[in-house]
Amino acid sequence: MKNQAHAQKQMSKVQTKIFITVSMALLFYSFFYVIPTMMQMSTYYLGFTANIANIATNIIFYGAEFNGVLNALIYLSTHHEFKECNRRFVYGIIGRNGGSKMEPSKAFTTVKTIKTSNQGCRVS
Secondary structure, three states: OHHHHHHHHHHHHHHHHHHHHHHHHHHHHHHHHHHHHHHHHHHHHOOOOHHHHHHHHHHHHHHHHHHHHHHHHHHHHHOHHHHHHHHHHHHHHHOOOOOOOOOOOHHHHOOOOOOOOOOOOOOO
């Protein structure tokens, strides 16, 4: 019974983390895509000045890059798995041991050799 209660408590923590992550991502998506798109539609359908459409276009253009960086930071700050994977990736690039407690993934360390035959392929 205690194990089931502990599992439910753990599950609620995971659900809360996921809810916060998705909520933050959708909030920033709204700021950088939904609101500017509504501004662009208002210039087309309601006859507002073209300056509003230009501002909205700039918000979408620069906001896409900013939103991508924010989403990466949100995931890195809220999920342990992303932190560990990022640490292993960065330390792998600079050639240091990151002190990670996780074992290296087999997907990144397995090398397959595929033998091919050139029989039947003639170059003239």
